[in-house]
Amino acid sequence: MKLIRAIIRPESTLWVIEALEKNGIYAMTRINVTGRGKEMGITQGTVRYSELPKEMLMIVLPDDTVPKAIKVIETTAKTGTTKYPSTGNIGDGKIFVTNVDESYTIRTGEEC
Amino acid sequence: MREILAIIRNERAEQTKAALDSIGVKGVTFINVIGRGKQKGTIRYPDPQGTLKREVSIYIMQQRGLIGNPEDPRYHAPVENELDLGFLSKKMLMIVADDNEVPGIVRAIIQINRSEHKGDGRIFVCPVNDAIRIRTGEHGTKAIV
Numbered sequence: 001m002k003l004i005r006a007i008i009r010p011e012s013t014l015w016v017i018e019a020l021e022k023n024g025i026y027a028m029t030r031i032n033v034t035g036r037g038k039e040m041g042i043t044q045g046t047v048r049y050s051e052l053p054k055e056m057l058m059i060v061l062p063d064d065t066v067p068k069a070i071k072v073i074e075t076t077a078k079t080g081t082t083k084y085p086s087t088g089n090i091g092d093g094k095i096f097v098t099n100v101d102e103s104y105t106i107r108t109g110e111e112c
Numbered sequence: 113m114r115e116i117l118a119i120i121r122n123e124r125a126e127q128t129k130a131a132l133d134s135i136g137v138k139g140v141t142f143i144n145v146i147g148r149g150k151q152k153g154t155i156r157y158p159d160p161q162g163t164l165k166r167e168v169s170i171y172i173m174q175q176r177g178l179i180g181n182p183e184d185p186r187y188h189a190p191v192e193n194e195l196d197l198g199f200l201s202k203k204m205l206m207i208v209a210d211d212n213e214v215p216g217i218v219r220a221i222i223q224i225n226r227s228e229h230k231g232d233g234r235i236f237v238c239p240v241n242d243a244i245r246i247r248t249g250e251h252g253t254k255a256i257v
Binding site (some may be wrong): 001027028029030102107108111 | 119145146147148201202204220225229230232233234235238241255
């Protein structure tokens with residue numbers, strides 16, 4: 001079992017959720033976060049925004065569906081320009097995958 | 113060392129805190145999250161008086177843009193006493209604890225939060241490589257006790 005944490009643009013969240021739904025992935029947790037990457041935020045004129053709002057999706061999946069989910073998130077969350085649709089932009093986000101040892105359903109109290 | 117991620121109901125957060133206190137777990141991080149599980153955020157509400165009729169619940173869903181066009185492939189006909197809310201508000205607990213304490217904490221959380229209804233939440237246990245206390249710079253297990 002793996003935990004996928006995808007930090008994506010808030011405006012692309014609904015598209016990603018819809019795409020995941022089409023692939024049969026419904027269960028997820030959403031958290032509003034702020035953060036920055038190696039560009040240290042964004043500078044607009046003389047104003048510096050050191051943290052930008054993002055949305056974090058947390059999804060726990062069995063090992064075999066993880067590559068598919070990553071592919072779906074990657075292709076949907078990537079923004080493109082009109083000229084080069086698949087280039088992506090700075091700030092599109094990141095996906096982290098970590099291990100999950102055990103998971104329990106509280107309703108039944110059993111490991112699943 | 114392991115991290116416990118528990119997604120629970122908002123109204124059980126205080127009780128859970130008290131229960132964790134009693135077994136000696138002090139450090140807990142609470143996060144307000146929204147989420148859903150296998151049921152796609154559908155809740156069944158009790159309606160003994162029949163005050164909230166099916167037509168009303170359909171109307172509410174339409175107002176929220178959850179259902180609309182029956183030709184939409186995502187359209188599903190609403191069931192009586194069922195409301196599709198999309199994402200539901202939950203609390204997420206993050207606890208980093210020593211390996212031998214994990215089963216006790218998991219048992220305590222399950223005991224408090226179990227109501228045998230859908231939406232009770234889930235607990236995930238993940239491995240953690242290292243923990244550092246910022247004040248002293250201590251590493252490992254010393255940092256979490």
